[in-house]
Amino acid sequence: NAGVMQNPRHLVRRRGQEARLRCSPMKGHSHVYWYRQLPEEGLKFMVYLQKENIIDESGMPKERFSAEFPKEGPSILRIQQVVRGDSAAYFCASSPKAPGQGTNNEQFFGPGTRLTVL
Amino acid sequence: AQTVTQSQPEMSVQEAETVTLSCTYDTSENNYYLFWYKQPPSRQMILVIRQEAYKQQNATENRFSVNFQKAAKSFSLKISDSQLGDTAMYFCALTTSGTYKYIFGTGTRLKVLA
Numbered sequence: 001n002a003g004v005m006q007n008p009r010h011l012v013r014r015r016g017q018e019a020r021l022r023c024s025p026m027k028g029h030s031h032v033y034w035y036r037q038l039p040e041e042g043l044k045f046m047v048y049l050q051k052e053n054i055i056d057e058s059g060m061p062k063e064r065f066s067a068e069f070p071k072e073g074p075s076i077l078r079i080q081q082v083v084r085g086d087s088a089a090y091f092c093a094s095s096p097k098a099p100g101q102g103t104n105n106e107q108f109f110g111p112g113t114r115l116t117v118l
Numbered sequence: 119a120q121t122v123t124q125s126q127p128e129m130s131v132q133e134a135e136t137v138t139l140s141c142t143y144d145t146s147e148n149n150y151y152l153f154w155y156k157q158p159p160s161r162q163m164i165l166v167i168r169q170e171a172y173k174q175q176n177a178t179e180n181r182f183s184v185n186f187q188k189a190a191k192s193f194s195l196k197i198s199d200s201q202l203g204d205t206a207m208y209f210c211a212l213t214t215s216g217t218y219k220y221i222f223g224t225g226t227r228l229k230v231l232a
Contacts, residue, residue, distance in 0.1 A: 109155075
């Protein structure tokens with residue numbers, strides 16, 4: 001059973017360009033979470049999605065950032081008009097059930113995408 | 119609000135020795151889970167050990183064990199017989215039952231010296 005997959009692993013963009021980060025959850029997992037890790041900091045929650053639904057985007061900046069998890073295909077985190085402050089590692093995690101549904105709340109993390117904005 | 123605090127930005131330990139990483143947390147919930155993650159230079163987040171708050175027994179995974187002090191809201195990680203491969207950032211994390219947000223500490227950078 002393959003783990004959570006993220007691509008690309010490294011992404012370089014110039015200021016003003018768009019960044020698209022992809023996440024394929026573990027097989028059988030329909031809950032996806034995105035986290036951002038700024039340099040020298042811990043991970044911070046951005047958004048929680050289920051198939052075709054955004055459940056909680058309270059941790060995501062209101063402008064330029066969007067996320068989706070379509071019925072088919074990977075979850076996408078999109079950052080428009082990137083700025084230097086967007087440089088960070090972006091982690092995706094997945095879980096098989098919604099929190100509280102008889103699980104131990106464990107999320108399985110992908111390897112992350114390191115975004116560098118020049 | 120829930121918080122996780124790691125007060126040791128950096129630590130070092132000699133190979134084969136034992137080291138303890140500190141973590142304190144705050145939550146008003148009774149049901150919660152605590153985790154230690156290892157992040158090597160590859161940046162992959164690797165789950166080291168997990169503790170359910172309702173379990174009194176401290177979790178153990180081979181050379182890794184925790185000292186879970188619920189009343190003091192303390193969750194330290196002990197690494198025994200340290201190996202060079204243990205060199206990494208270590209993050210303490212908290213999540214409560216029924217929620218999905220993981221709250222991470224700022225990490226402790228551990229260096230194992232040969």
